[in-house]
Amino acid sequence: MNSETGGRWTRRQFLGGTAVAVATGPTTWAAPQTAAAAAAVDENPWRYDVDRLRQVDPALIGYERVAGFAVAASGVRRLVWTTPRELWVTAGRSLLAYDLGGAKVAEVAIGDVVRCLALAPDGRLFVGLRDRVEVYDRQGQRLARWPAVSGKPFLTGLAVGKDMLFVADSGNRVVYRCDLEGRIQLRIGEKNPERNIPGLVLPSPFLDVELGGDGLLRVTNPGRHRVEVYTVDGALELAWGRAGVALDAFCGCCNPIAVSLLGDGRVVTAEKGLPRVKVYGAAGGLETVVAGPNQFAPVGSDERSRGKPDTALEGLDVAVGADGRVAVLDLVGSTIQIFQPKGVAAVAA
Amino acid sequence: MLPGPSNDDRTSRREFVRNGLRVAGLTGAGVAVGALSHRGAAADTVWQIDPRKCLSCSRCATECVLEQSAVKCVNWFPICGYCDLCTGYFEPQPIGLDTGAENQLCPTSAILRKFIEDPYFEYKIDEDLCIGCAKCIEGCKLFGNGSFHLQVRHDRCLNCNECAIARSCPGDAFYRAPVEKPYYQFTT
Ligand code: SF4
Numbered sequence: 001m002n003s004e005t006g007g008r009w010t011r012r013q014f015l016g017g018t019a020v021a022v023a024t025g026p027t028t029w030a031a032p033q034t035a036a037a038a039a040a041v042d043e044n045p046w047r048y049d050v051d052r053l054r055q056v057d058p059a060l061i062g063y064e065r066v067a068g069f070a071v072a073a074s075g076v077r078r079l080v081w082t083t084p085r086e087l088w089v090t091a092g093r094s095l096l097a098y099d100l101g102g103a104k105v106a107e108v109a110i111g112d113v114v115r116c117l118a119l120a121p122d123g124r125l126f127v128g129l130r131d132r133v134e135v136y137d138r139q140g141q142r143l144a145r146w147p148a149v150s151g152k153p154f155l156t157g158l159a160v161g162k163d164m165l166f167v168a169d170s171g172n173r174v175v176y177r178c179d180l181e182g183r184i185q186l187r188i189g190e191k192n193p194e195r196n197i198p199g200l201v202l203p204s205p206f207l208d209v210e211l212g213g214d215g216l217l218r219v220t221n222p223g224r225h226r227v228e229v230y231t232v233d234g235a236l237e238l239a240w241g242r243a244g245v246a247l248d249a250f251c252g253c254c255n256p257i258a259v260s261l262l263g264d265g266r267v268v269t270a271e272k273g274l275p276r277v278k279v280y281g282a283a284g285g286l287e288t289v290v291a292g293p294n295q296f297a298p299v300g301s302d303e304r305s306r307g308k309p310d311t312a313l314e315g316l317d318v319a320v321g322a323d324g325r326v327a328v329l330d331l332v333g334s335t336i337q338i339f340q341p342k343g344v345a346a347v348a349a
Numbered sequence: 350m351l352p353g354p355s356n357d358d359r360t361s362r363r364e365f366v367r368n369g370l371r372v373a374g375l376t377g378a379g380v381a382v383g384a385l386s387h388r389g390a391a392a393d394t395v396w397q398i399d400p401r402k403c404l405s406c407s408r409c410a411t412e413c414v415l416e417q418s419a420v421k422c423v424n425w426f427p428i429c430g431y432c433d434l435c436t437g438y439f440e441p442q443p444i445g446l447d448t449g450a451e452n453q454l455c456p457t458s459a460i461l462r463k464f465i466e467d468p469y470f471e472y473k474i475d476e477d478l479c480i481g482c483a484k485c486i487e488g489c490k491l492f493g494n495g496s497f498h499l500q501v502r503h504d505r506c507l508n509c510n511e512c513a514i515a516r517s518c519p520g521d522a523f524y525r526a527p528v529e530k531p532y533y534q535f536t537t
Pocket residue numbers: 398402403404405406407408409482483499514517518519520521522523
């Protein structure tokens with residue numbers, strides 16, 4: 001059997017924490033360039049066929065699209081609602097604000113690539129860069145720049161409460177609880193057998209955190225294909241989710257990659273690979289589908305996703321508005337789509 | 350003499366250290382060219398596959414002049430996610446995440462799954478069973494890290510002047526690699 005670099009060395013290195021850095025290497029693959037090449041792939045008797053997995057029974061889709069527009073910017077990553085009629089999107093080194101008609105209404109330049117974003121109740125914007133958090137007002141004035149996080153930080157998610165900010169650091173595989181001055185108070189989600197916490201597994205750099213109205217945190221654990229529920233003191237209360245391509249499961253190496261919460265505690269999840277947005281009950285039962293793979297740009301249809309492995313795909317981000325509408329940012333297609341439950345009267349854009 | 354290939358993990362690691370090929374190993378050459386020296390070939394290049402161009406068409410399994418293709422799947426561990434749900438190992442909709450034959454994607458059960466520690470599993474390829482069909486590679490590319498890839502194994506390959514697979518490869522993925530770097534050089 002082959003072992004390439006010698007199993008022991010690489011396993012030590014992998015389990016030692018370098019997985020995120022190495023697992024997202026720049027390998028990309030070509031698509032068939034000619035009709036003959038496409039035919040050769042189609043004729044393959046050992047074809048890995050996932051076409052059927054891209055289909056979702058329309059009867060299981062409980063939401064309908066009520067608005068949508070293209071974001072004319074590259075490098076979109078995350079989005080938040082700031083008002084019922086306005087969404088802010090991170091795009092490379094910028095924050096862009098859009099109304100629901102797709103008109104850009106504000107733009108803020110940031111000194112570094114923005115990885116995540118959260119809106120505080122007082123209107124301040126918390127902006128996550130690779131290794132630190134910065135705080136801005138809505139006019140784009142920087143109010144604070146917190147010190148860099150130590151270790152191998154790669155911040156990917158933020159959730160803000162009245163006097164706390166939760167920072168998901170996929171590089172260090174931990175969620176920090178910080179005060180609003182940037183002091184780290186607690187580390188949440190790290191492996192701790194005494195507290196029955198198995199630890200965060202992140203084959204790809206996606207770790208998200210949301211704070212519910214019930215005061216509990218929802219943290220993605222994509223390598224374990226589940227969502228974990230923590231108290232703000234770091235106690236693991238509940239975990240749910242399973243691996244698989246079935247509709248109620250989370251597919252691929254690592255999903256879900258993003259979560260957002262409905263007002264009643266139900267959880268909206270976003271997956272990459274097979275891009276799917278679904279609604280789960282607070283205890284984890286699948287309730288309905290917001291949107292299935294056919295409603296998003298096919299992976300490979302743009303330069304950003306073409307030929308990339310699952311770990312390097314960015315897929316979707318999701319944000320629930322105060323009125324329950326679900327905004328979905330498609331990183332492949334660089335679009336925003338707004339969905340609301342079927343049968344509900346449309347809210348004017 | 351360059352080290353010969355081995356299907357025994359420990360032997361190949363010993364050879365690999367003894368021959369000072371650590372750098373080559375770290376960049377993708379777990380075993381080096383052996384067959385050439387057996388056959389006294391004077392070539393200074395050998396056939397290899399660029400995994401970025403491979404379309405997983407499966408012709409590597411059927412077009413080689415050898416009865417058992419010289420092309421095999423290799424797992425490049427530095428980018429492997431050691432996933433429990435390995436989409437190169439499991440059928441797209443497995444009944445369970447275990448080694449039951451009905452759950453395995455590989456038509457010849459050539460992939461060996463071994464528990465390492467929660468929740469990590471190691472996947473190795475039994476080259477004698479692998480036919481080079483690339484099915485696992487497509488699964489790993491689509492939903493995993495892309496660590497599975499095809500290689501022309503130089504303990505098997507005859508280094509034909511005109512590689513029969515290269516001639517029909519729809520991705521134009523075959524290239525001539527220098528004999529001192531016979532395997533595709535991954536970067537991270
Ligand atoms: S013939 Fe070419 S495209 Fe087909 S499996 Fe082999 S290397 Fe890949």
